Amino acid sequence: MQEKKRIFRDCLSERGLKWTSQREVILDAFLRCDSHPSTEDLYLKLRKKHPNIGYATVYRTLKLFSECGIAASRDFGDGQTRYESTSEAEHHDHLICKDCGAIVEFEDPRIEALQEEIARQHGYVLLTHRHEIFGRCPACQKKLG
Amino acid sequence: MQEKKRIFRDCLSERGLKWTSQREVILDAFLRCDSHPSTEDLYLKLRKKHPNIGYATVYRTLKLFSECGIAASRDFGDGQTRYESTSEAEHHDHLICKDCGAIVEFEDPRIEALQEEIARQHGYVLLTHRHEIFGRCPACQKKLG
DNA sequence: TTGTAAATTGAAATCCAATTTCAATAAGAG
DNA sequence: CTCTTATTGAAATTGGATTTCAATTTACAA
Numbered sequence: 001m002q003e004k005k006r007i008f009r010d011c012l013s014e015r016g017l018k019w020t021s022q023r024e025v026i027l028d029a030f031l032r033c034d035s036h037p038s039t040e041d042l043y044l045k046l047r048k049k050h051p052n053i054g055y056a057t058v059y060r061t062l063k064l065f066s067e068c069g070i071a072a073s074r075d076f077g078d079g080q081t082r083y084e085s086t087s088e089a090e091h092h093d094h095l096i097c098k099d100c101g102a103i104v105e106f107e108d109p110r111i112e113a114l115q116e117e118i119a120r121q122h123g124y125v126l127l128t129h130r131h132e133i134f135g136r137c138p139a140c141q142k143k144l145g
Numbered sequence: 146m147q148e149k150k151r152i153f154r155d156c157l158s159e160r161g162l163k164w165t166s167q168r169e170v171i172l173d174a175f176l177r178c179d180s181h182p183s184t185e186d187l188y189l190k191l192r193k194k195h196p197n198i199g200y201a202t203v204y205r206t207l208k209l210f211s212e213c214g215i216a217a218s219r220d221f222g223d224g225q226t227r228y229e230s231t232s233e234a235e236h237h238d239h240l241i242c243k244d245c246g247a248i249v250e251f252e253d254p255r256i257e258a259l260q261e262e263i264a265r266q267h268g269y270v271l272l273t274h275r276h277e278i279f280g281r282c283p284a285c286q287k288k289l290g
Numbered sequence: 291t292t293g294t295a296a297a298t299t300g301a302a303a304t305c306c307a308a309t310t311t312c313a314a315t316a317a318g319a320g
Numbered sequence: 321c322t323c324t325t326a327t328t329g330a331a332a333t334t335g336g337a338t339t340t341c342a343a344t345t346t347a348c349a350a
Binding site for chain 1: 260283
């Protein structure tokens, strides 16, 4: 937690940017956040305790996190950009419940290797990828029969 | 070509919808299209010969193709919905050049199997997935050194 | 501390693709 | 041919992303 904060502050000062109370509040809320919040998710969550923090500030701050490498933006095709902390695993993909939106992170070196192989077969240099599996989670299977 | 047109006409009449000259023109252009056009791509292409066909009509018609199963919509994260004909291969994913946007379709049963395995491991029932590999194509590698 | 230049903030405006509205027009069943 | 219903195109609307701008705050220097 504090480590992340230190990294962010360092990144800011390196770039001549400033450490503000809003940025601290947003960072704390983001790190405390379990899931993969969108700008709006985080904005609404902050609203309660910090009604003075505007949407634009949340938006800009999340983008800044991503530029500083402490968060990564994701597009799961639901029309909103989501962010996740980059702390834990280096790389992973997502298994998403189509009903409730629950997200499980997974990592499979065999799939990574196959992607590399496919790119090579076509003469491409692999840069990045995006891989989402959509399904129904155990809870929703029970709920929906 | 004509086969697709027949399927589309059948689908329309089953739903009480009408076969119009605009729909024919758009279908022809779509099938003649090589790549994965967005609504705008197709609209601009048609503009030349058919300046009377509006954007909204292209938009609605592509959506209709997708509902009738003769096209599928794709989101490659470039901010535009793209469509591809569903004729050829049943399922495939995409290898996309980050520089020029060139798209290669690929299919790998080993990856499909691994996805199934991952979903099962987490108790999910697999429904669909989205898998894009982004890289640099041979031509752009040469061009960019 | 205090002054000041530069960054930040929040509200509102703007952007852009997607989507809808609506009055005029066209399809097609009877 | 007629009449009902779907379609069309232009324009308006929606919704998230992004920018603008005047007021405010930070960081650093004196």
